[in-house]
Amino acid sequence: MAAPAPVLAVLHGERRPPGLxxxxxxxxVRYADASGLTGVLxxxxxxxxxxxxxxxxxxxxxxxxxxxxxxVASAGVDRLLFPGLIRSPVVVTNSAGVFDRSIAExxxxxxxxxxxxxxxTLDLQRQQIWQHRETQRIDAQxxxxxxxxxxxxxxxxxxxxxxxxxxxxxxxxxxxxxDLGVVHAVDELGDLLPDADYVVVVTPLTDATRGLFxxxxxxxxxxxxxxxxxxxxxxxxxxxxxxxxAAGRIGGAALDVFHDEPLPPDHPLWAAPNAIISPHMSGDFxxxxxxxxxxxxxxxxxxxxxxxxRNQVDKTAGYVAxx
Numbered sequence: 001m002a003a004p005a006p007v008l009a010v011l012h013g014e015r016r017p018p019g020l021x022x023x024x025x026x027x028x029v030r031y032a033d034a035s036g037l038t039g040v041l042x043x044x045x046x047x048x049x050x051x052x053x054x055x056x057x058x059x060x061x062x063x064x065x066x067x068x069x070x071x072v073a074s075a076g077v078d079r080l081l082f083p084g085l086i087r088s089p090v091v092v093t094n095s096a097g098v099f100d101r102s103i104a105e106x107x108x109x110x111x112x113x114x115x116x117x118x119x120x121t122l123d124l125q126r127q128q129i130w131q132h133r134e135t136q137r138i139d140a141q142x143x144x145x146x147x148x149x150x151x152x153x154x155x156x157x158x159x160x161x162x163x164x165x166x167x168x169x170x171x172x173x174x175x176x177x178x179d180l181g182v183v184h185a186v187d188e189l190g191d192l193l194p195d196a197d198y199v200v201v202v203t204p205l206t207d208a209t210r211g212l213f214x215x216x217x218x219x220x221x222x223x224x225x226x227x228x229x230x231x232x233x234x235x236x237x238x239x240x241x242x243x244x245x246a247a248g249r250i251g252g253a254a255l256d257v258f259h260d261e262p263l264p265p266d267h268p269l270w271a272a273p274n275a276i277i278s279p280h281m282s283g284d285f286x287x288x289x290x291x292x293x294x295x296x297x298x299x300x301x302x303x304x305x306x307x308x309x310r311n312q313v314d315k316t317a318g319y320v321a322x323x
Contacts, residue, residue: 006304007066009044011037013051017073019293023300038063046303048296049073049080058082064090069309071299073292075099075151075283076232077313078205085315092313093299096320098291099283100154103230106282107155107200108162110254111138114198114226119276139163144196146189146212147203147231149319153179155200167192171208171317186212193220198228204319205232213237218244224251226274230282233258238269245272256282 008027010017016031023029030040034056041047041063049057052074061084069091072080077094085092113119115136124131143159145152148170156166156179166180169192173185184192186208193199199221203209213227214237221227227250229236238259244250252274261280269275299309314321 006045007043008046008048008300009037009040010048011051011054011056013054017048017050017293017296018290019297022297026304027300041065041067046070046300050292052076053079055079057085061085069093069303071095071296073296075149076204077318078232081315081318091309092315093309093311094313094320095292095295096150096311098288098295100151102285102288103151103202103283104154104158106256107228107230108158110228110276111143111159111162111164111198113276114252114254115141141165141197142167142195143198143200144169144192145200145202146186147201148177148180148183149202149204151230152200152202155202156180164198167196169203189217190220193217193225194222196225197222198226201227201229201235202231203235205234206318209235211235211237213241215240215243218249221250223249226251227253227255229253230256233261242268242272245275248273252276254278256280 006027008023008029010029010031012031012033020029030044032040034051034054037056037060041060042065044064045066046069047057047067049070049072052072057080067090070080071093073095075094075096075098077092080092115138117133117135120133142165144167145156146169148168152168156168160166168177168180168183169186169189170183171186173188174183177183201213212235218240227236227241241253245253254276255269256278257280263269263277269277295310302309311320313319
């Protein structure tokens with residue numbers, strides 16, 4: 001007698017994930033939104049968290065009586081992890097790798113836009129003002145990348161290719177990094193900030209990184225330096241950033257992530273001087289949903305065959321361990 005098909009629960013938002021036909025042929029797939037997750041978790045062997053902004057898994061957790069594996073359709077797992085899941089034997093995988101190139105291109109675009117003062121050019125164009133200006137070259141500038149996972153490494157490669165000097169910061173220091181050579185520990189951040197022209201934040205949100213960029217960090221940065229955050233909003237103390245921008249303590253900030261999303265219409269960051277605000281879109285390229293689904297399907301086939309899964313998360317650390 002053939003073994004029963006595994007049961008896969010899928011937590012989705014307004015739309016179901018595309019491209020799961022191969023999975024539906026092999027598994028009993030149960031789709032639910034946040035309000036129905038408790039009803040589909042009993043007996044489920046695996047869970048696809050397609051709605052990666054949802055926190056419904058925590059509330060529905062008591063109903064997970066047979067769960068062995070959770071895959072989340074995002075690189076960050078901070079919204080998913082909670083003590084009960086961390087303590088459990090349930091394996092967690094994420095979608096690291098899907099967004100690397102897109103985010104790196106976005107960061108390079110921001111660096112070029114800032115150095116060439118494109119926001120001012122567009123503003124002057126709207127006002128029909130002809131004002132000649134000089135702009136910066138980027139080939140003599142230094143970038144401090146805080147977070148050396150796959151996204152940070154792809155950013156570093158692209159920026160180095162454009163002629164910038166890159167310095168990496170991670171949880172722990174190392175002198176033999178395969179991509180960056182020397183990587184500095186996060187407790188050296190204060191000593192590194194004064195030399196950086198751009199500070200790119202791409203670190204995962206953990207207890208150690210929450211509020212990492214506060215008033216003290218902004219005081220250490222160059223008055224001309226820009227903060228670029230494409231990681232997690234809570235890594236930056238937003239009130240301190242607003243104060244730093246208003247006082248001219250840093251050159252500016254390009255922000256793609258925030259404490260609360262959407263950013264409230266009355267938030268002072270909208271009107272802050274030298275602020276570039278984007279709606280959490282740095283990784284979202286044309287076809288990204290299909291790419292997320294393809295990664296899950298590949299992992300599902302590996303899981304069914306008993307093969308090692310891609311992107312297994314260290315639940316205690318909160319990210320995929322460096323390979």
